[in-house]
Amino acid sequence: MIYIHFIINPISGSGKHNLSASYILSQFSKEEYKIQVDYTNQKKHAIVLTKAAITRNPDYIIACGGDGTINEVASCLVGTSIKLGIIPVGSGNGLASNLNIPRNFDKAIAIIKKGNSTAMDVGQLNHKYFFSNMGIGIDAMIIKKYERAGKRTLPAYIKAALSSSLEFKPQKTIVHYNDQIVETDPLMLFISNSNEMGYNMSLTPKASLHDGLLDMIIIPKLSFPEKIMLGYHVLRNSIEKFEKARHFLVKNIQIEMPSKIFIDAQIDGERYNLKTNKIKVSILPGALQVLVL
Template structure:
């Protein structure tokens, strides 16, 4: 008997999905599978549910939600033998897209039934983990504004981005990576483990989930014209043509923001206020086992 534990966020993707135990039992016959279904009802609730589920030693824990819920569950499974499954029903679904996991429930559940899995890398920001990306500065401001809107939609994300681009003031940063120390003032500081942010957009289209490296993108202070060009490049998925962006592969980086006491950060599309002005970002190679369609090397 294969034991699969489902954690469902009922409000992911504006709560329009109908995923529950009745629906899931259609895809996982009782003769073969033992399934348990629990619902995440508030922020970080999925962490508690996952920690409790781990004590029952399931073969797989499946998240039915978006990148935020995936982050909460997956963070508890790092360096365990329990596999992560994903049924994407969120707004952006950046990680699921990189893993070629479709939104269609039949196709997504088929991936889980096929039992094919592969290890992926994990990013770590101080004590927090990320699987898609993280950012400080304007990136965090965008997510903070985005969260303030009633609905998480692409239009809301674009609106938050435009508002932030006019309001955000670049911060002085001291960066230590790849045997270099750089003192710089940046418009954007973004680190990605995956090749998509969500909504089909990407700043790191060549990023790999299993290359043992993180993709660092730094954009210096920009004038209004350059900000408009940047926005057009991101929306049209032609970011690589934006020449003022600096792209570097890293294993670890230390960041200090001297003018700040606390630091606004976005981690996998969720806003955090870290109670420090110093952070370390590093890669955990092959830290998480995920159910996938086929080898990631064939998909990236």
């Protein structure tokens, strides 16, 4: 018998998805599967629920939510033999899109039943994990404003981006990577494991979850017209045509912001205030087993 533990974030995305325990239970025969369903009721609750589920030794733990919920569940599964499954009900769903996991509940559950898995790379930022991407530039401010908007929609994201483009002030940043040291005042310092940010947008369209490398994008301070052009290329997924965007393949990065005490970051689309001005970012090859088509 296969034991599958589902963790549902009821307010992911618009909070209007109708994924329920009764629907999930109706999709699995009692003869073949043992099914447990939990609901989160606040941020970080998925971590508590996942750790409790791990003690019961399930075969799969399924994150039902967006990239933030997936991060909380998957962070507890790194280095274990328990397979992560995903039913994407978030707003951006960047990681699920990269993994070709559809938003259709029946099709996502069919992937879970099939049981095929792959080992994907995991990014690590100090003691936190990321599975899609992280950033310490304007994207961190965008996420902060986006969360405050209370609406997880693409127009709300674009509004937050426009507002941030007027307010964000780049800070001196020292970046160590590939035996090089670079001093920059970045509008954006973005490090990605996956090929999509969400909403079908990407700064790293050639990134792979399986190559043992992270894709780093550094974009310097820009004039306002250049910011508009950058936004155009992000929306069109044509960042490679934006000449001021520098792209690097890296395994380990050290970042210091000497004028800061704490660093604001976004990690898988969620805002964090890191209680340090130095961070280390690295790749953990094949550290997570995830169910795929």
